[in-house]
Amino acid sequence: MGLTSNKVLAFAIAAAVLLFAATVWLWPRLARRGLRPVAGRIGLLLATQLALFAAVALTANNSFLFYGSWADLFGQERETGVVEDHAAGSSIEVVERRAPDVPGASRAVTGGQIQKVVVSGATSGIDSPAYVYLPPEYFQEKYRKRTFPAAVVLTGYPGTAENLLKGLKYPATAHRLAGQGRMQPMILVMLRPTVAPPRDTECVDVPGGPKAETFFATDLPKAVSETYRVGTAPRNWGFIGNSTGGYCALKIALHHPGQFAAGAGLSAYYKAAEDPTTGDLFHGDDRARKRADLLWSLDHLPQGRSSFLVTTSRQGEGNLKGTLAFIEKVKAPARVSSIVLDSGGHNFNTWRREIPPALEWLSGRLSAT
Structure with a gap:
């Protein structure tokens, strides 16, 4: 059973309840002096505490998806090796x-x-796992010759791409909104910004290091357009993300208006972090x-012709001042929109409230041809 399985969570909760009940029931029998009663009390307390901790930890992980699998939890490599010849250019395997997880699935x-893929970037030299959501219309006969708009979707750091499927439910939300006629069918390319794990590259080209910006701005859209029915014009491409992914979405759309027509930053910050997780990003430049x-x-x-969407909360988030400054500084031909909640934290619950209107906004700024 997988780490995020409901059966695993139910087993952990049941074990915690049973051990608590056993502790209450057996405690009078163990309330004597002697090595065996003392060892019994210690064992029951430790087992109950561990079971409670496991249940709480699994509940938190199922809500926020810090880890997507047992192998991820224990730091083991999740991806199988893929041998690629990069001479032909960027590619997707x-x-x-x-x-x-939608009706009619x-x-x-x-x-x-949903296709799990490995994207190989010829220019950046970066290989990264990703998930590609293809809407139902992609497989329908009447759309057989149609191209679709696409959006790159990023998690925060150090999140996993599984967060976007299970925690933030991007495919399910896009499927529902398209079915209601509130957004056009779109291809979603979902991954984390950590393309050189465990380093946080902040989506910049590090001198002598990972070329993360080149991967996201050049290699990724090229590989997707060559593999799926997605156009190559700016109006065919958008970018959305939360936290670090939100910073990256705004940064790439701002600096590459010739590739991306729109960028949405949910709870984004506006300046690259520089800390132990990033290392030296700029080498004095x-x-x-x-x-x-x-x-x-x-x-x-x-400023190019890109459109931007920024989100914040009046209470509970630390990016309100920066978001208002960003809005003020955007000038024509660029455009900016915003979502400002009365209250909200830097968490999945806040982003789930923002994703539906953000996808509608993104859809309205992209086209299929």
């Missing part, structure tokens, strides 16, 4: 197909499909450091 023409500051970029670099 499909390693698994699965049904999304047994057939792709009604439920769509002050121009690169300033460019990674989105507020500086808006003031000093030309």
Whole structure:
């Protein structure tokens, strides 16, 4: 049974309840002096505490999906090796197909499909796992010759791409909104910003290191357009993410308007982090450091025709001031929209409230041709 399985969680809760009950029942018998009663009391207490801790930890993990599997929890490599010849350019290798958690999921023409892939970037030299959600229309005969808009969807750091499927439910939300006519069918390319794990590259090209910005801005859309029915014009492409992924979405859309028509940052920050998880991102290049500051970029670099969506909360989030500054600095031909909640934290519950309107907004700024 998988780490995020409801059966595992139910077993852990049941074990905690039974051990608690056993402790209450057996305690009078063990309330004597002697090595065996003392060892029994210690054993019961430890077992009950461990069971309670496991139940709480599994509940938290199922809510926030810090880890997607047992192997992920114990730091083991999850991806099988894929040998690629990069001479032909960026490419995508499909390693698994699965049904999304939506009505009619047994057939792709009604439920769509999720493909687990490995994206190999020829220019950046980066290989990264991802999930690609293909809407039901992609498999329907009447859309056989149609291209679809696509959106890159990023988690925060150090999240897993599974968060986007199970925790934030992007495919299920897109399927529901499209079925209600509130957004057009879109292909979602879901992954984490950590393309050189465990390092947090903040989606920048590190001198002498990972070329994360090149991967997201150049290699990824090229590989997707060559593999799926997605156009190559800016109006065919959007970017959305939360936290670090939100910063990346805004950064890539701001600096690459010739590739992305829209970028949505949920609870984003506006300046690249520099801490032990990032290492030295700029190697003394002050121009690169300033460019990674989105507020500086808006003031000093030309603004393209990209549209931006930023989100924050009046209470509970620390990015309100930066978000208001970002809004003020966006000038034509760029456009900016916002979602400002009365209250909300930097967490999945807040982002689940923002994802439906954000996907509708993104859909309205992209086109299929």
